[in-house]
Amino acid sequence: MGAVRQFDFPGSSGSDRLQDEDAVRFKQPILSDRRIAGKDAEYESAVTGLVFLSASGGIGLTTMTALMAKQLRDMALSCALVDLDLDGGGMDVLVGIEGAPGMRLGRIHAPLGRVDPQALREELPIWDGIPLLSNDPWSAPPQGWWDLDAAVSAMAGFADLLLIDAGRGQGLGNLRSLKGLPSLLMVDMTVLGLARAKALLHVLNGRRSAGDRVQDSPLISCRPPMALIGMMPTQHRISHGVDPEQAEDFLGRSVDVVLKPQQKLSTSVLDGRGLERVPRAYARALHPLAERIAGMIVVGERTGERISSRESVRSGAVE
8 A cells, every 4th residue: 555645735734644446435415406597408419428628648547437437337327439539530440440440430421410319329329239339540630610519410320328528628619519417527636636626627617617618619519417436547647646634625626536546457548459448446436426427327118317417416315
C-alpha cells in the first residue's frame, strides 16, 4: 500500500489516507433528484443513452465506457456503443476488433437526417455481443453534425441503452440526439486533472440557465454528471494522486468511485489484444453504479426511471 499524496486545496482539512491496490471507494452523490428546466424542455431527445465525458485525455475514458457496457450486458440489457470522441476515436482498436468489417462513423451519410435503424444494425461490427459504431478519423473522418445525429438516433432504435464515449465533449453541441442526456464524468485525480474537471463541471452546470446563449456552443448539451469516477495516476507518473476527500472539497461534490490503473488491462490493450475481460477490482467497484444505471431504464413493460432527457436522474447512494 502506498500513501496518497495530499495537496492544499482551499477548504481541505483531510488527513493522510491509505488506499489498497484496488483503490475503490463509494460516496453519496451531491446532485439531488430534479428536472432540467428551461430551454432543454423544448427539445426532448428520444434517445435512451448515457454520455461518458472527461476533461483530461489518456485516463481510460473509452475503456471505462466499454467496460460499463459489458457490465450492463451481463445484467441482460441490450446495449450499444457509440464512439463520438471526435478528437481521438479508435474504440474498435481499443477493444481489439479493428479488423472486423462493418460500418464506421465516417462512412455514414444522412443528407435527409435519417438512417434506418435495422439497416445500420446489420452493418455494425460486434464486440462481445455489443454493436459498436467506432470513429476512425484516420480512415474516414466524421461527416456533418446531421450525419452524427442521425447515426445516434438510429442506434437508439435497436438498443435499450446507448453508451456514448464523447471524449471532452467538443464538436457535439449541435447534436439534438444528445441534448439533455445524463452523463458520467471521469476525473484524473491529479491537481491539473481536477482543475480541468472543475472547469468542465462549471460549464455543464451553467447550461441549465444559459438558454439561447449556448445554442451554437461546440460543447455537448448533456446534463451535469450523475456520477463522478476518479482515476488515480499510473505508477510511472510523478504524482501519487490527490486524496479523494480533498478532491471532493475542490470540486464541490462527491467522487462516487475511485479506481487505480490495472496493469494487466493496460498491457492487454497496448499489446493489441483488446479488452479481454473486466478486471475483478473494477467489476466490484462499478457494480453498484451499473445496478443504479440498469434500474433507471424502461425495457418493454418494465416501469422505472428512464435514462433520457425526458426524465430526471435519481442520485441514490452508490453503496
